[in-house]
Amino acid sequence: xxxxxxxxxxxxxxxxxxxxxxxxxxxxxxxxxxxxxxxxxxxxxxxxxxxxxxxxxxxxxxxxxxxxxxxxxxxxxxxxxxxxxxxxxxxxxxxxxxxxxxxxxxxxxxxxxxxxxxxxxxxxxxxxxxxxxxxxxxxxxxxxxxxxxxxxxxxxxxxxxxxxxxxxxxxxxxxxxxxxxxxxxxxxxxxxxxxxxxxxxxxxxxxxxxxxxxxxxxxxxxxxxxxxxxx
Amino acid sequence: xxxxxxxxxxxxxxxxxxxxxxxxxxxxxxxxxxxxxxxxxxxxxxxxxxxxxxxxxxxxxxxxxxxxxxxxxxxxxxxxxxxxxxxxxxxxxxxxxxxxxxxxxxxxxxxxxxxxxxxxxxxxxxxxxxxxxxxxxxxxxxxxxxxxxxxxxxxxxxxxxxxxxxxxxxxxxxxxxxxxxxxxxxxxxxxxxxxxxxxxxxxxxxxxxxxxxxxxxxxxxxxxxxxxxxxxxxxxxxxxxxxxxxxxxxxxxxxxxxxxxxxxxxxxxxxxxxxxxxxxxxxxxxxxxxxxxxxxxxxxxxxxxxxxxxxxxxxxxxxxxxxxxxxxxxxxxxxxxxxxxxxxxxxxxxxxxxxxxxxxxxxxxxxxxxxxxxxxxxxxxxxxxxxxxxxxxxxxxxxxxxxxxxxxxxxxxxxxxxxxxxxxxxxxxxxxxxxxxxxxxxxxxxxxxxxxxxxxxxxxxxxxxxxxxxxxxxxxxxxxxxxxxxxxxx
Numbered sequence: 001x002x003x004x005x006x007x008x009x010x011x012x013x014x015x016x017x018x019x020x021x022x023x024x025x026x027x028x029x030x031x032x033x034x035x036x037x038x039x040x041x042x043x044x045x046x047x048x049x050x051x052x053x054x055x056x057x058x059x060x061x062x063x064x065x066x067x068x069x070x071x072x073x074x075x076x077x078x079x080x081x082x083x084x085x086x087x088x089x090x091x092x093x094x095x096x097x098x099x100x101x102x103x104x105x106x107x108x109x110x111x112x113x114x115x116x117x118x119x120x121x122x123x124x125x126x127x128x129x130x131x132x133x134x135x136x137x138x139x140x141x142x143x144x145x146x147x148x149x150x151x152x153x154x155x156x157x158x159x160x161x162x163x164x165x166x167x168x169x170x171x172x173x174x175x176x177x178x179x180x181x182x183x184x185x186x187x188x189x190x191x192x193x194x195x196x197x198x199x200x201x202x203x204x205x206x207x208x209x210x211x212x213x214x215x216x217x218x219x220x221x222x223x224x225x226x227x228x229x230x231x
Numbered sequence: 232x233x234x235x236x237x238x239x240x241x242x243x244x245x246x247x248x249x250x251x252x253x254x255x256x257x258x259x260x261x262x263x264x265x266x267x268x269x270x271x272x273x274x275x276x277x278x279x280x281x282x283x284x285x286x287x288x289x290x291x292x293x294x295x296x297x298x299x300x301x302x303x304x305x306x307x308x309x310x311x312x313x314x315x316x317x318x319x320x321x322x323x324x325x326x327x328x329x330x331x332x333x334x335x336x337x338x339x340x341x342x343x344x345x346x347x348x349x350x351x352x353x354x355x356x357x358x359x360x361x362x363x364x365x366x367x368x369x370x371x372x373x374x375x376x377x378x379x380x381x382x383x384x385x386x387x388x389x390x391x392x393x394x395x396x397x398x399x400x401x402x403x404x405x406x407x408x409x410x411x412x413x414x415x416x417x418x419x420x421x422x423x424x425x426x427x428x429x430x431x432x433x434x435x436x437x438x439x440x441x442x443x444x445x446x447x448x449x450x451x452x453x454x455x456x457x458x459x460x461x462x463x464x465x466x467x468x469x470x471x472x473x474x475x476x477x478x479x480x481x482x483x484x485x486x487x488x489x490x491x492x493x494x495x496x497x498x499x500x501x502x503x504x505x506x507x508x509x510x511x512x513x514x515x516x517x518x519x520x521x522x523x524x525x526x527x528x529x530x531x532x533x534x535x536x537x538x539x540x541x542x543x544x545x546x547x548x549x550x551x552x553x554x555x556x557x558x559x560x561x562x563x564x565x566x567x568x569x570x571x572x573x574x575x576x577x578x579x580x581x582x583x584x585x586x587x588x589x590x591x592x593x594x595x596x597x598x599x600x601x602x603x604x605x606x607x608x609x610x611x612x613x614x615x616x617x618x619x620x621x622x623x624x625x626x627x628x629x630x631x632x633x634x635x636x637x638x639x640x641x642x643x644x645x646x647x648x649x650x651x652x653x654x655x656x657x658x659x660x661x662x663x664x665x666x667x668x669x670x671x672x673x674x675x676x677x678x679x680x681x682x683x684x685x686x687x688x689x690x691x692x693x694x695x696x697x698x699x700x701x702x703x704x705x706x707x708x709x710x711x712x713x714x715x716x717x718x719x720x721x
Contacts, residue, residue, distance in 0.1 A: 082562065
């Protein structure tokens with residue numbers, strides 16, 4: 001379970017994030033939507049302890065993220081290209097992440113085998129460093145790397161952006177499968193309302209750093225979201 | 232239209248994230264530029280008398296004989312040092328600027344380059360003295376114009392050569408061979424080129440040769456640049472086929488191996504990191520300046536240790552000072568993984584230790600200068616491994632300059648770390664072993680000095696865990712600052 005308590009982040013006097021209380025249940029698939037500057041990436045960065053909140057704190061699995069690093073063993077994320085190591089090939093990168101997460105090569109290979117569809121033959125055995133892959137292919141690598149080592153919390157920032165339609169559909173399937181596992185919590189942010197409503201059981205709308213809507217996904221959710229953003 | 236480019240340049244300089252350190256570097260470079268200008272001017276004034284009085288030769292003819300080497304060295308120096316005209320071209324491509332304008336501006340910038348101006352400092356005083364000494368003013372002037380055209384031909388030749396990787400080595404080696412043949416007395420190229428340069432003075436009509444060359448080179452380079460202004464041509468990033476590497480044999484290093492494998496790939500696959508290896512090779516030869524007695528100021532006994540520290544520690548100093556900046560591009564990844572800082576650090580430590588050991592073995596060439604010199608190298612190696620390896624890592628923890636691995640630009644003289652903490656920490660790296668050696672040397676004998684330094688080095692091992700703990704704490708307390716500093720791209 002992830003719990004956010006009175007989280008405030010200000011940059012030179014301007015509040016970019018202000019969340020009083022928010023809990024994300026274990027096994028949930030959680031979607032975060034909001035316009036540019038709403039604070040989605042800031043929230044995820046704070047959850048990963050990459051930025052320091054001005055006040056308040058986040059608990060991940062009852063561990064305060066800024067006090068202990070115990071959450072790292074069970075949490076994986078792909079935020080942006082700073083999560084990739086540009087001078088490695090895709091295989092080398094997967095094995096490196098695998099080693100950090102206590103998985104040997106066979107484990108990693110087994111996992112990758114399940115995603116050959118998703119890679120569409122453009123990732124493995126490419127004779128290219130990650131820095132020379134296209135943005136979309138880099139994203140595929142980052143997303144799958146975040147699944148190595150059976151993490152219990154998976155954070156994906158804008159996973160659908162830059163992906164081609166086929167891959168988007170496959171990614172939706174992957175996320176749905178992950179969230180079917182009661183042990184796995186998936187956190188996804190997106191600008192695409194259709195995608196989030198399709199894969200997430202719960203959707204929170206951020207606006208200027210504050211939670212303005214908190215919806216359990218139903219038939220009407222998409223319409224409600226569209227109405228909200230069409231104001 | 233040029234005003235726009237100018238404003239863009241101006242803003243990109245003043246608004247760059249690393250302005251203050253960039254400014255410092257600019258001042259530093261400015262100092263060297265002035266120094267060179269001064270030396271060239273001095274040479275221009277003095278060379279006439281020197282050739283006339285010392286060698287009883289005609290100054291102009293002598294200079295003309297060697298001008299071919301001057302010209303070739305100019306080209307090689309340019310190739311190595313002159314930056315290519317780069318403006319942020321991509322966003323301009325679709326704006327209503329004619330492509331010719333973009334290239335003209337980029338080329339125009341190079342006209343005022345230091346590498347073009349510097350020659351004037353030599354040739355103007357030299358020409359004035361020629362005229363004072365009765366050489367025909369008109370012909371001297373034409374000779375100068377010819378040279379200016381040749382210098383600017385170099386400017387554009389360099390632009391063309393820079394696009395083709397191997398041409399310069401070809402040119403360079405041809406002239407190395409010619410120079411060697413000249414030196415050994417088999418073949419003297421200057422006998423053939425000298426008359427040409429002399430001709431620029433004697434026969435005014437010859438001036439058309441350099442001028443036509445220059446115009447040709449300008450139009451060739453201009454055309455090739457305009458033609459290459461496409462994302463998939465000149466502006467494309469080059470990528471080669473690469474292989475996935477295993478490096479499984481490193482697994483015997485246990486947990487550290489995970490990072491060690493990565494670090495080795497880091498060094499092999501990134502220009503910037505590779506150049507630290509180059510630097511360490513250069514430092515291997517640094518000792519020659521001291522041990523051959525080439526420079527008088529370096530003859531004091533303590534300088535032996537100073538040199539030895541650099542000879543064995545070239546890699547350690549140049550690589551270690553940028554830990555953890557080497558990993559700056561993916562620092563957020565590292566910080567969100569379950570990483571033991573100790574394993575991460577000890578991988579870097581092992582790399583430095585291995586490099587120091589290799590340097591020490593390679594430095595055995597210094598045995599030529601006697602056992603005493605090599606003992607200095609051995610104790611310096613011990614000190615480097617025992618003390619300096621920890622100190623550089625410690626100092627590195629305060630460095631928050633992101634490193635662009637793929638570019639080699641700032642490899643020499645990076646604006647790194649001119650903060651007080653790293654400056655203070657550099658004291659024990661150099662000064663302490665020199666001091667220890669001096670104490671032993673003056674109190675007893677050179678060997679007592681060596682012993683003191685070696686003991687300090689061995690004692691340093693004892694503090695390894697302590698220092699690593701300390702660095703770990705710095706990493707932790709500076710974590711957020713470091714992440715946000717690494718986000719700042721230059």
